[in-house]
Amino acid sequence: STAFLNGEFLALEDAKVSVLDRGFLFSDSVYEVIPYYDGRGFGLDAHLQRLARSLDMLGIAHPCDMDGWRRILAELVEANGGGDLAVYLQITRGVPERRDHRITHDLTPTVVAFCQDRPPHDPAALTDGIAAVTQEDTRWHYCTIKSTSLLANVLAADAARAQGANEAIMVRDGAVLEGTSSNVFAVIDGQLVTPALRDTILPGITRGVVLDLAARDGVDHAEPETLTLDALRGASEIWVTSSIREIFPVTRLDGAPVGDGKPGPVWTQMQERLQAMTDE
Numbered sequence: 001s002t003a004f005l006n007g008e009f010l011a012l013e014d015a016k017v018s019v020l021d022r023g024f025l026f027s028d029s030v031y032e033v034i035p036y037y038d039g040r041g042f043g044l045d046a047h048l049q050r051l052a053r054s055l056d057m058l059g060i061a062h063p064c065d066m067d068g069w070r071r072i073l074a075e076l077v078e079a080n081g082g083g084d085l086a087v088y089l090q091i092t093r094g095v096p097e098r099r100d101h102r103i104t105h106d107l108t109p110t111v112v113a114f115c116q117d118r119p120p121h122d123p124a125a126l127t128d129g130i131a132a133v134t135q136e137d138t139r140w141h142y143c144t145i146k147s148t149s150l151l152a153n154v155l156a157a158d159a160a161r162a163q164g165a166n167e168a169i170m171v172r173d174g175a176v177l178e179g180t181s182s183n184v185f186a187v188i189d190g191q192l193v194t195p196a197l198r199d200t201i202l203p204g205i206t207r208g209v210v211l212d213l214a215a216r217d218g219v220d221h222a223e224p225e226t227l228t229l230d231a232l233r234g235a236s237e238i239w240v241t242s243s244i245r246e247i248f249p250v251t252r253l254d255g256a257p258v259g260d261g262k263p264g265p266v267w268t269q270m271q272e273r274l275q276a277m278t279d280e
């Protein structure tokens with residue numbers, strides 16, 4: 001497949017980055033994963049805005065403006081045949097002359113983008129739902145930055161998988177935050193809830209889309225400051241959302257059924273609305 005590296009389009013296997021790159025040495029970098037449906041980026045502007053915000057929060061220079069990104073990604077998707085893809089875009093702080101914790105502030109950022117297939121979901125994930133487990137959150141506190149410091153996330157996801165679960169839901173001081181690569185929604189006493197945004201939650205693009213759809217559909221919803229694990233255990237529905245998963249119903253939490261153990265009516269409604277949007 002075709003990749004993009006620092007201004008050039010080239011074969012993915014030829015895209016190589018220096019071992020001195022601060023993204024490699026220190027995870028000093030940010031990224032986005034943008035879903036494409038039939039060659040069109042879904043939520044593209046929101047992803048690019050979040051990217052700009054992540055860069056600003058780390059003080060990394062913007063390699064190009066919104067129009068520049070749109071042009072690069074359009075050309076990349078076209079070179080990869082369009083269709084249903086996930087575009088991965090990463091920007092690192094750049095390559096200093098020597099390894100040094102101290103940040104060199106005038107580096108030229110490294111820009112990498114490539115495409116991966118977005119295979120159709122396992123139908124069972126949508127008919128039966130998925131299993132999730134809860135886990136104490138061991139990540140740093142700046143989860144609102146979409147950085148490539150993902151070791152705690154990948155270890156938590158791997159531990160979930162070892163327990164036969166599709167996702168780990170992270171809990172800090174009794175408060176439910178988000179999944180390892182998803183945001184969390186629940187239906188509790190008939191109300192759709194997702195934890196209010198804070199430093200320890202990534203502002204998911206899909207999360208925003210679902211909240212907009214709920215508002216448009218008149219679904220009673222709230223963003224509580226604290227969603228306790230106890231409250232989550234009493235939910236009639238739980239979902240995880242992300243650009244790749246879209247909305248997955250969670251029907252088993254820590255081995256116990258969620259509600260009646262089947263995907264619920266609010267999920268069905270939001271799922272239909274989201275599918276209509278991505279099919280447009």
Ligand code: PLP
Nearest residue numbers: 181182183202204205206242243
């Ligand atoms: N939270 C975390 C930690 C993530 O890594 C992701 C996406 O991978 C999400 C939430 C969902 O964000 P989005 O809907 O923008 O894909």
